[in-house]
Amino acid sequence: IYPVPYLSESVYSQFEQHLNDLGRKSKTEIRFDMYEQYFDIKGRSQQACDDTSKKIMTLLLPQLNKYVDDNKFEGTFEDLESMSKSASVSPSSSASTGNSSPSRVMVGRPLNLEEVDKKHSQSRESTISSPSTTASPNSPTTAATQEREAYYRYETESDEPDESNEEYVDTFTFAKNIANPKDVLTGPPSNNSKPPDYLRIIGNDTDTECSLQGRSIKIVGTCEESIKEAAERFRNLQTIFKRRKRPTNIVPCVHYPTESPRFGLYFCPLERYAYQDYVFTTPGSQPLYVMLPVFKDKNGQDQKPKDLLTAAPQNQAPRWMSQKKPEQDLSLEERMRLATLEHKKKGFGNVNAGLAPDQTPLWGENKNYVVRPSASAVVKPVTPTSKPAPVAQKRPEEDFPSLGSSSAPPPRPTIKQPTKNTRRVLRVVPQKAPKVSSSSPAPPAMSNLEIVREYNLGNIKTALTDGLNSVRGLKGTIKLSAKLGKVLWTNLTPEIQKKIWDLYDVKDILMEGHKVVPLFNNVTTQSDEVIANMSDFLPDPYSRSAYFEMYADARNQPAVEYEPVVMYMSQGVVELKKVVTKTTKVTEIDWVSLDRKFDFQFLLKTEQTTRTDVKPYTTFIKKVAVCPNTRQITFENVPDFLQMKSILLKQTTKYRIHFPFVVEITRVEKIPLSKQKISNYGIAKIQGDTGKGQVWYDLEVHYSTHDEIFKSNHDLPVGKLASWTVEDIIGSDTDASVALVEYIRCLLLFVEKCEAAV
Structure with a gap:
């Protein structure tokens, strides 16, 4: 120097x-x-x-x-x-x-x-x-x-001896599955800013000297505790980096609200769902399906789900129907129409509901359905001493030819030679029941409701434990919430759609093997009447707020690419509250409530924010104006730096129910944007007409103590883990996960109350 x-x-x-x-x-x-x-x-x-x-x-x-x-x-x-x-x-x-x-x-x-x-x-x-x-x-x-x-x-030696001449040296070696250690030591860039150097930051925080040498980090310091802390921080960074590459963990849970025998699952097309009007969907190219339960009658045959509408007649009649007399076609069409109109008035247990006296039950678009063996192997509700009534041999034109019984002896099983290019999918049987020795007395048999409940609870605990551990070292905003809506299914082939599946096949075979994807519609309802009935059984609200949620593409340099951001601005004050640059879904639990109009979804997500007092956000907010009477919003884009895509106006009402749960009902309006006259500088003003856009409602249930726990991650040092643990969120094994169980019980209570209200 x-x-x-x-x-x-x-x-x-x-x-x-x-x-x-x-x-x-x-x-x-x-x-x-x-x-x-x-x-x-x-x-x-x-x-x-x-x-x-x-x-x-x-x-x-x-x-x-x-x-x-x-x-x-x-x-x-x-x-x-x-x-x-x-x-x-x-x-x-x-x-x-x-x-x-x-x-x-x-x-x-x-x-x-x-x-x-x-x-x-x-x-x-x-x-x-x-x-x-x-x-x-x-x-x-x-x-x-x-x-x-x-x-x-x-004579340049110090007049005092060194405080400590002893030095400690430690080495941290990266795992073999880390291709480039520099990627771990370089943080993600935020809004096109320079990425942070974790090697220098950890060295300054721990008062050590850290240097990267190949695939190892040499740590030198005068305090042994500082050396250990630096090594632990690098180890946490490596774990966070590996978990950051994982996709969203999606876990399905299927629940029947009352005690019932074992049931199968059928994927009903959304067009044939009896309560399609309650499901909000966006226009898309892929067909959507709703999961319905299938029970067996006293003869062991699958019954038609009560929420499945009868299929409309096809233009091309099946081969077995072409053998009938031509004069029977018109009568069949009339009977099909009558069955469709009378469907909602009939009960679930009546197999012949809505059909002509001489017509056999018909459902499933006249397709030949094949039932999964795991779903059909159900104990019939008869006593051991009695025998079920003999079932007449079914004709090939009936719905389930593989389920028909015959008086002829069963064919002798043979071994089939494996064919080429054949993929075998094995169902993994859930091992939830403990082993029982032959000498000990047999425990009381669990009901089907208890078995399904334990199976779902185990899957949820495993998924949330893994997700919460992966975000403990994250600096940012963490949210765990639940929303009412409807779980739909997509990416189903015709062969999968026309089969009856078992409960335990959904996760292991359908999602893992056949890549079936659950899709949560993320909207509770579009009806003002429905949301009014839902709010009637809630106490008086304690808080109301309104804010704009603005989706845009932004950058701070013309040479870099645009990045999507979400800006939040209060309706009454023209000032940005926060700017979210990235949202990551960590764990998604889709809970299907069979025979109910509403499902719900648990969502664990993280948000990365950036400063609001930097360009281009300061330039943009100067051009924003909100009318206090009409609540219309007017703004200008920032050329080459910020381009607005859409704006949502959200009005949230909060209700306190039994501690620690808080219910939020949010009215969401997508504001239509229209360009106004061009200013003197050649920039067009854009106006948002509040009150003229599409409206829907969201109902969310929050565990209020989680918000206070997750606040420690807002200012978390690099490589450090938050002080909270997984047990603080979902409960420990000793108390049977009281926090998580109470959360699920509260949501199920809402589903039942909403079912009765609408």
């Missing part, structure tokens, strides 16, 4: 002690070259040298610049007076008159007088023996100058 002012020995002596202390603390060696006028810094790592240089430039150099005048003339070189004196004064005269020179106050440690006298005598002898030098009695400063040179140039 080359300072602007010229540092003489007297000036440098005033700051030497501070430089020695700085070098001892930073484990560096700081030396100043008097002849070349520069600071030379040496250390074990580049980080230590950079930190020391930064402190010298920010703390010392501003003090030294005071010696320079405004014209940069005096103070930037050695004084002429001192230069002339040193040129005219001879060393011999200085040596002879050194004892009579006035005393000078030295800054630093006390001098060792014996050592100084010894050096003086050696210097005097060498000066006298030299024939080229002559003594001059008029040079009183040479001896003092030699003393200062002997002290400042050579």
Whole structure:
């Protein structure tokens, strides 16, 4: 470092002690070259040298610049007076008159007088023996100058011993599945800003020196606890990095509200769902399906689900129907129409509901259905001593040919040779029941409702435990909430759709094997009447708020790509509350309530925010105006920096039910945007007409204590884990996960109340 002012020995002596202390603390060696006028810094790592240089430039150099005048003339070189004196004064005269020179106050440690006298005598002898030098009695400063040179140039050791000479060294090695360690040590960029360097940040936080050497990090420090903390932080960073690459963990849960025998599952097309009007969907190309329960009658045959509408007649009749007489076609169509109209008036247990007396039950678009063996292997509700009534042999034209019984003996099983390119899918049987030894008494048999409940609870606990552990070290906003809506299903092939599936096949075979995807519609209802009935059984609200949720593409430099952001602004104050740059869904639990109009979804997600007082957000908010009467919003895009895509107006009403649950009913309106006249600068104003857009309602249930627990992640240091644990969120195993069970029980209660209200 080359300072602007010229540092003489007297000036440098005033700051030497501070430089020695700085070098001892930073484990560096700081030396100043008097002849070349520069600071030379040496250390074990580049980080230590950079930190020391930064402190010298920010703390010392501003003090030294005071010696320079405004014209940069005096103070930037050695004084002429001192230069002339040193040129005219001879060393011999200085040596002879050194004892009579006035005393000078030295800054630093006390001098060792014996050592100084010894050096003086050696210097005097060498000066006298030299024939080229002559003594001059008029040079009183040479001896003092030699003393200062002997002290400042050579005796630079500290006046105090080091606090601790012991150093600790540790090495952290990255796992083999980490391709590039630099990716772990580089944080994600936020809104096109420079990504943070975790190696430097952790070194500064723990007062250690960390350097990347290949696939390892060398950690050096004077405190063993700091070394261990730094290594633990790097280990946490590696775990967070690996979990960040995982996709959203989607877990399905199927629940029947009352005690019932074992049932099968059928995927009903949304067009044939009896309560299709209660389901809000966006237009899409893929067909959507609703899961319905299928029970067996007293003869062991699958019954038609009560919420499945009868299929409309096909233009092309099946092959078995072409064998009938032509005059029967019209009567069949009439019977089908009557069955469709009378369907809602009939009960679930009546198999022949809505059909003509001479017509057999028909459902499923006249397709030949194949029932899963796991779903059909159900114990018939008959006593062991009695035998079921014989079932007549069914004809091929009936719905389930594979389920028909026959008086003929069953065929002898044979082994079929495996064919090529055949994929086998094995169902994993859930192992939830403990093993029972033959000597111990058999435990009481669990009902089907208890078995399904334990199965769902185990899946939810496993998914939430993994998800919560992955976000403990995240710096940002964490949210765990539940919303009422409808779980739909997509990506079903015709072969999958026309089969009856077992409860335990959904996760293992359908989703893992056949890539069937559950799709939550994320909307509770569109009906004002339905949401009014839901709010009738709630207590009086305690809070109301309204805000704009603005979706846009933004960037802070024209050379980089646009990134999606979500800006939140209060309706009454034109000021941005927060800007979300990234939202990540960690865990998604889709709960299907069979024979109910509403399902719900647990969602664990994280949000990354950025500052609101930087461009382009400060430029954008200056162009926003909201009318206090009509609540219309007017704004302008920021050319090349911010482009608005859509705006939602949300009006939230909060209700307190039994502690610690809070219900939020939100009215959401998608505001239509229209361009207005172009301004003088060529920028078009955009106006949002509030009250003229599409409206829907959301009902969410929050566990209020979770919000306070997750606040510790807002200012979490790099590589540190939050103080909360998974047990604080879902409960421990000793109390049977009381928190999670109470959360689910509260949501099921809402589903039942909403079912009765609508």
